[in-house]
Amino acid sequence: xxxxxxxxxxxxxxxxxxxxxxxxxxxxxxxxxxxxxxxxxxxxxxxxxxxxxxxxxxxxxxxxxxxxxxxxxxxxxxxxxxxxxxxxxxxxxxxxxxxxxxxxxxxxxxxxxxxxxxxxxxxxxxxxxxxxxxxxxxxxxxxxxxxxxxxxxxxxxxxxxxxxxxxxxxxxxxxxxxxxxxxxxxxxxxxxxxxxxxxxxxxxxxxxxxxxxxxxxxxxxxxxxxxxxxxxxxxxxxxxxxxxxxxxxxxxxxxxxxxxxxxxxxxxxxxxxxxxxxxxxxxxxxxxxxxxxxxxxxxxxxxxxxxxxxxxxxxxxxxxxxxxxxxxxxxxxxxxxxxxxxxxxxxxxxxxxxxxxxxxxxxxxxxxxxxxxxxxxxxxxxxxxxxxxxxxxxxxxxxxxxxxxxxxxxxxxxxxxxxxxxxxxxxxxxxxxxxxxxxxxxxxxxxxxxxxxxxxxxxxxxxxxxxxxxxxxxxxxxxxxxxxxxxxxx
Numbered sequence: 001x002x003x004x005x006x007x008x009x010x011x012x013x014x015x016x017x018x019x020x021x022x023x024x025x026x027x028x029x030x031x032x033x034x035x036x037x038x039x040x041x042x043x044x045x046x047x048x049x050x051x052x053x054x055x056x057x058x059x060x061x062x063x064x065x066x067x068x069x070x071x072x073x074x075x076x077x078x079x080x081x082x083x084x085x086x087x088x089x090x091x092x093x094x095x096x097x098x099x100x101x102x103x104x105x106x107x108x109x110x111x112x113x114x115x116x117x118x119x120x121x122x123x124x125x126x127x128x129x130x131x132x133x134x135x136x137x138x139x140x141x142x143x144x145x146x147x148x149x150x151x152x153x154x155x156x157x158x159x160x161x162x163x164x165x166x167x168x169x170x171x172x173x174x175x176x177x178x179x180x181x182x183x184x185x186x187x188x189x190x191x192x193x194x195x196x197x198x199x200x201x202x203x204x205x206x207x208x209x210x211x212x213x214x215x216x217x218x219x220x221x222x223x224x225x226x227x228x229x230x231x232x233x234x235x236x237x238x239x240x241x242x243x244x245x246x247x248x249x250x251x252x253x254x255x256x257x258x259x260x261x262x263x264x265x266x267x268x269x270x271x272x273x274x275x276x277x278x279x280x281x282x283x284x285x286x287x288x289x290x291x292x293x294x295x296x297x298x299x300x301x302x303x304x305x306x307x308x309x310x311x312x313x314x315x316x317x318x319x320x321x322x323x324x325x326x327x328x329x330x331x332x333x334x335x336x337x338x339x340x341x342x343x344x345x346x347x348x349x350x351x352x353x354x355x356x357x358x359x360x361x362x363x364x365x366x367x368x369x370x371x372x373x374x375x376x377x378x379x380x381x382x383x384x385x386x387x388x389x390x391x392x393x394x395x396x397x398x399x400x401x402x403x404x405x406x407x408x409x410x411x412x413x414x415x416x417x418x419x420x421x422x423x424x425x426x427x428x429x430x431x432x433x434x435x436x437x438x439x440x441x442x443x444x445x446x447x448x449x450x451x452x453x454x455x456x457x458x459x460x461x462x463x464x465x466x467x468x469x470x471x472x473x474x475x476x477x478x479x480x481x482x483x484x485x486x487x488x489x490x
Contacts, residue, residue: 002042003027003469006440009048012408013430014055014415019408024053026436029469034432044471048440051463054411055428056087056115056437057391060418061189061220061253061370065091065098065119071375076111078375079478083458084391084448086371087437087467088116088427088487090418093220093372094191095163097122099129102155105486113484115467116437118422120161120189121152123177127169137173145173146180156488158422159186161220164193164202166269171205175213182215185489187421189218196225196299196352199232203239210248218421219252221372223260224357226299233357240366251421253370254361256393258353259452261309261372261384264346267296267337276341286338293334297322303333305351307452309382311374312345318382322348349384349452359404362394368413368421369394376456383455389448392459396447407443425490440464 004026011022011034025033025040033040059081064072072078072091081089091097097119098104108117123145130144131137137145149160160181162174178188188209192202203219210217224230243250268276268289275281275289297303303322310317317325317340326336340346361367371390376383386393391414398404405413419428426434439462446461465473470483 004044005042006046006048006053009051009053012054012411014428016408016412026469031434031436051440052443053440055415055430056439057085057414058088058418059086059371060090061093061372062089062091063374064089075375076113080376080388082114082472085439085462090118092120093161095122095124097125099125101152101157109486112482114482115484116487118158118487121157123160123162149180150184153184153186158489161189163191175209178209178213178215187216191220195223196229199229207243210250216249222252222254223353225352230354251366253368255372255386255390259349259351261349264340264348268293269296290334293337297333300350300352307349309349310346362404368417378456385450385455388450389459392446393448436469438466
């Protein structure tokens with residue numbers, strides 16, 4: 001007797017294999033059978049005629065640990081991710097995480113969560129435990145960092161993540177922390193030092209870390225940031241293929257949008273960033289800082305290409321361009337950025353990427369799909385549409401409409417590729433004995449509906465989502481049950 005029988009669907013099993021007609025039986029939290037199942041009896045039958053059944057999506061780059069409205073511990077039942085087919089969230093990215101890992105995961109285990117939850121250890125988080133300020137780590141501090149990283153992986157973290165813009169960490173420090181994570185069984189995930197002017201140097205550093213630390217490397221949200229960087233796509237591709245030919249375990253992920261979301265501090269970069277927050281800044285230092293901000297604003301296309309989107313809603317800021325805000329305040333755009341940076345808590349959406357390069361990056365065989373998203377409360381504040389539409393957008397726009405990648409390959413990039421990278425046993429595939437994390441979708445209609453102007457909108461075409469054998473989304477609507485679990489590194 002099966003608990004659930006999904007019948008009539010085309011099966012895309014997550015391995016990249018071609019679709020085939022197969023029924024899927026679920027018993028408890030596992031897939032009990034895959035095949036004809038003609039005589040099978042089940043407590044619940046789901047007619048999936050004309051639909052596709054595939055593994056649940058593994059979001060390898062998410063910020064569900066703490067950001068936006070508070071993260072998973074304050075919004076355990078936020079549904080903006082599960083409604084787009086995500087059955088596993090991987091948080092703790094870009095160098096920041098909760099700590100200690102065991103206490104954080106134990107806290108989450110006490111909650112009713114909608115999808116599975118895993119986390120990295122944030123390099124910046126443990127670095128702050130080992131030393132103060134943005135100085136180079138001495139041998140004692142580096143040893144302490146490595147001990148903490150090993151401890152965190154042993155407690156179940158997926159590895160260590162870094163957020164390197166404005167970081168003072170040396171390449172040698174990063175090699176050592178990556179080596180520590182790898183020896184404990186984890187990976188090294190990196191928001192690299194620069195995604196714009198020095199993109200190629202930053203990617204080369206990540207490849208160097210993979211080689212010297214003998215560590216699996218994941219380059220986070222790979223992009224070409226700023227129009228002057230767009231022509232570097234050919235060299236970027238060559239570097240990644242060369243690393244693959246060398247046998248280096250270097251992979252990446254990408255979200256399907258040409259606008260990014262990060263703190264307003266991103267407009268105060270490079271050497272001048274040391275002056276941010278300095279209480280006794282001289283007039284000359286302020287001029288230096290404002291000049292650096294002006295250069296960064298110009299690099300990102302001007303103040304009209306930056307839309308303010310604070311993580312904590314602020315009506316006077318929400319959805320306004322930097323150009324609008326600076327004009328209303330009687331400030332230059334650089335002065336407005338400095339004011340907002342020192343106010344704190346202000347993020348923005350930056351229109352800095354190009355569609356042609358997005359196509360090429362998504363099509364690379366070593367690139368997975370991720371959201372770089374947050375758990376969100378519907379209707380509250382300005383949201384990047386990726387928080388609601390990442391995975392359906394890939395399936396609708398870049399698979400069905402534009403043919404950037406075939407459906408089977410796109411599903412693989414969302415399922416078995418991240419699961420294998422993270423060693424999530426028995427997840428990311430549809431086969432007998434695997435966990436019953438499943439998505440049933442309509443390949444003819446699946447698409448995102450969230451936009452930058454109207455960002456809190458759920459997708460269409462994600463008909464059912466099953467998490468550990470429990471129905472989390474039914475007929476396109478969130479179901480009552482919460483079946484997610486904490487996943488630890490095996």
